[in-house]
Amino acid sequence: MGNILKRIKAPEDLKTLSIEELGILSKEIRRYLVQVLSENGGHLSSNLGVVELTLALHLTFQSPHDKLIWDVGHQSYCHKIITGRKEWFKTIRQYQGMSGYPKRCESEHDIFETGHSSTSLSAALGFVKARQLSKEDYYVVPVIGDGSLTGGIAFEALNNAGRINNSQLIVVLNDNQMSISPNVGGLCKYLDAIRTVPLYTEVKEEVERALKRIPRIGDEVVRTVRDVKSSIKQLLIPGMLFEELGFKYLGPVDGHNIQELITVFNYAKRLHKPVLVHVNTIKGKGLKYAEHNPTKFHGTAPFHIESGKIKSKSKEATYSIVLGQTLKKLGRQNDKLVGITAAMPEGTGLSIFQKSFPERTFDVGIAEQHAVTFAAGLASSGFKPVVAIYSSFLQRAYDQILHDVCLQNLPVIFAIDRAGLVGQDGETHHGIFDISFLNHIPNMTLLAPKNRYELESMLSYAVNYSAPIAIRYPRGKALTDFAEFNQPLSYGKSEILIKGQDVALIAVGSMVKKAVEVASLLKQHENVSCTVINARFIKPIDKERIEQLIKTHQHIVTIEENVLSGGFGHSVLNYVKDKSSKCRVSCIGIEDAFIQHGNITQLYKLCELDSESIYHKVKSILK
Ligand SMILES: Cc1ncc(C[n+]2csc(CCOP(=O)(O)OP(=O)(O)O)c2C)c(N)n1
The missing domain is CATH 3.40.50.970 (Thiamin diphosphate (ThDP)-binding fold, Pyr/PP domains)
Incomplete structure (x- = not known):
């Protein structure tokens, strides 16, 4: 960890640094990001792109008094590092370690949780309204990428937000021309067109100064130009779309120039209407291979720092x-x-x-x-x-x-x-x-x-x-097991893998392999004979098969990688309860809870969906 970064314990510490030192700090943060993510994996290129932007935001606004809201939140690593979490950052995305997204339980600086895109503007508007109703005084600053701005909910919020006076709402549009892949659509083309226009406020002020120099009619023309929503305005105002929606458009700003960012944010704070600051950044900034291939390093597995090669790349198809x-x-x-x-x-x-x-x-x-x-x-x-x-x-x-x-x-x-x-x-x-x-x-x-x-x-x-x-179907490697079971699909029909008599395990998709492993454990340790069924169809359930099972088995156990409530097991349970009082149905799946992050093996254990846990559950069901 670099010497300046070592000194940063809270955002206030940034204020003691000169612009030059902030430049050095940016480099140190980038090195730290690369070092940790090369071990843990994570959203590398998005975070490399927002280092200066994050520093400038924390220098201009007083978090957590002012509310910084990170859209998607995958780019909040630098924010986490400078808000007192730089050591803990080494555990990012690991089981029981730091989350890869903003988490309210982690820090008072994470004021709104995200993960899915395009929500920041709506949430920000909620904060604005709450502040107005409770007569408080703070800025609300959602940071949204050009990719996330393509989400419908973001447009809905823009439509709603633009007309609020004194909103102290400053939307930061982080434009790197990329979603995960290159960004697409009309809005993206529009941003393309204004990306290279010089900073709008400068242009506008310059034009106004020039007009004022015209004797007698100058002032009048300036007034007219300001008022008229016409093609002249189109020429003068690159962010016309946002202006028409009621925002003051500022930009585009060089997102890697801390001084310029600070100047524009300070200017934005003085305006008494919603502001949109258009910031140009480079995804993957500072790391050649990430700049060159931001899509590959958007969300990366652990990699070798020198070459950028992924450490353990599986050759098997997903x-x-x-x-x-x-x-x-x-x-x-x-x-x-x-x-x-x-x-x-x-x-x-x-x-x-x-x-x-x-x-x-x-x-x-x-x-x-x-x-x-x-x-x-x-x-x-x-x-x-x-x-x-x-x-x-x-x-x-x-x-x-x-x-x-x-x-x-x-x-x-x-x-x-x-x-x-x-x-x-x-x-x-x-x-x-x-x-x-x-x-x-x-x-x-x-x-x-x-x-x-x-x-x-x-x-x-x-x-x-x-x-x-x-x-x-699940994430990751596509299984090639059970290739011998390949009967043609028939509507609503399941498939039998193992015939037994004590208990029938009906498994869904990813859980079929586990069910076969559980059957083997039960045979080996308990001398229990299992029937194993691959559901194939979750909806409709295979009623004919279930009716046969009811006649021959006293227990049916369903296994699925989904919450239990409303899942496959409940469909089977509902069906059997009206058909048989002798056959008992038990459902195995995910309990009513949100599941934290970690590697898949750890999470299967946590959710008791690993073969060992399922085996113990079935054993206790049979008792
Ligand atoms: C609703 C939803 N769909 C898809 C995703 C997957 N996703 C995560 S980040 C991202 C791209 C975001 O692009 P942008 O906002 O421009 O951020 P950048 O990473 O380029 O900084 C996508 C598609 C998501 N998080 N949420």
């Missing part, structure tokens, strides 16, 4: 890659197949399909709700859209799934990636609710594969199916 490859194959056979991603072409594997079919792939920005209704429109017009979204982000689009897709029974395919526990991103990113929020929607069919081959056949099946259908 489920996301299997999705991309399978869609590419299916796309050749069916020219109606189209792919949709909400700003995650790489993460979801859709980029593989995109390379072959760029004209049939749509990146809509961080706009999950729009992605789903857009798919509904395509499906209504004879296309077969595959919407590939992570489970936790699909939560955003619940009503669109229900109202726009399922109500009209449209053939949209949902490829639900990262279903289950995801690891170090923690609470906000675990995909443990999708079964529950899809299970109760009429017309929806929901499946989960036990291995990569089943994901392939489920996708082929889905392409030929003519109603809403969703396939959920």
Whole structure:
């Protein structure tokens, strides 16, 4: 850790530093970020890009009195380091260590929790209103990226915010031209156009000075120019869009020039209306390979500092890659197949399909709700859209799934990636609710594969199916186990892997392998004979199979990587309770709690979803 950084225990300590020392501190912070993230992994390029911005914000505003709100929060590492957490930072993203996102329980400086994008402006507006009602006095400063500004909720908040006088609301737009991948859409083009315009306030003041020099009519012209919302204003005001929404637009500012940032923030503080400060930054700043490939280092696994090479890169395909490859194959056979991603072409594997079919792939920005209704429109017009979204982000689009897709029974395919526990991103990113929020929607069919081959056949099946259908699969390596169990899919039918008589384990997707391991432990240690069923279909459940099991087994145990409430187990339980009083159903899944971050093995243990814990549970159920 550098010498100046060692001295920074709280944001006030920054104020003792000269501009030159702040420059050195920026370098020290970057070195520290690289050092820790090369061990722990994390959001490297976004954080390297906001070092000077974070310092300038803490120099101009009094956190926590003034409220800094980090959109998504993946770029809050520097904020954490300078708000008294620099030693603890070494544990970032580790089990029971520091969170990779703002956490209210961690520090009084983390005033609002985030993880999903585009929420900061709405939250900020809430703070503004609360402050006005309680007659307090502080600035509210949401920091939002150009990627996150593509999310619908951000537009809703902008629309609401611009008309509040004396709002002391200063929106900082951190524009690095990147979402995870290059940013897309009309707003992005608009920002492109104004990115290179000189700092607006300078231009405007200069023009006004020039006009005033014109004898007699100068002042009058200035007044007219100020008032007129016309094409002249378009020329003079690069941030016209924001001005029209009621914001004072300041910028663009060089986000790596601390002095310039401080000057503009101080100016913004003096204005009695909402302000938007447009800051240009470079994602990955200061680290060559991260600047060169900000997407790869957006969220990185541990890496070698010298080369930037990932330390333990698995050669095995992930489920996301299997999705991309399978869609590419299916796309050749069916020219109606189209792919949709909400700003995650790489993460979801859709980029593989995109390379072959760029004209049939749509990146809509961080706009999950729009992605789903857009798919509904395509499906209504004879296309077969595959919407590939992570489970936790699909939560955003619940009503669109229900109202726009399922109500009209449209053939949209949902490829639900990262279903289950995801690891170090923690609470906000675990995909443990999708079964529950899809299970109760009429017309929806929901499946989960036990291995990569089943994901392939489920996708082929889905392409030929003519109603809403969703396939959920976990993060990481696509299993190749159980390749011998490959009977063709049949609607609503499960698959039997092991025949036994004492207890039937019905497992969903990722839990199938665990169920087989548990069956082996029970046989070995308790001489209990298990039937193991791969559910394949979560909705509808395989009623025929369950009725057979009721006749031959006294216990059914369901196992799923989803919260218990409203999950697969509850569907089975509800069905059996009316059919049999002899057969007992027990459900294993995630209890009613948010799950912290950590590696997957630790989290399975924590949630008692590792084979050992499930074995003990089943053992006690049988007793
Ligand atoms: C609702 C939602 N969808 C997707 C994501 C995944 N995600 C995390 S950061 C990010 C890009 C954000 O881009 P930007 O706001 O420009 O920040 P940058 O990392 O470029 O600084 C995305 C898509 C998310 N966090 N939330």
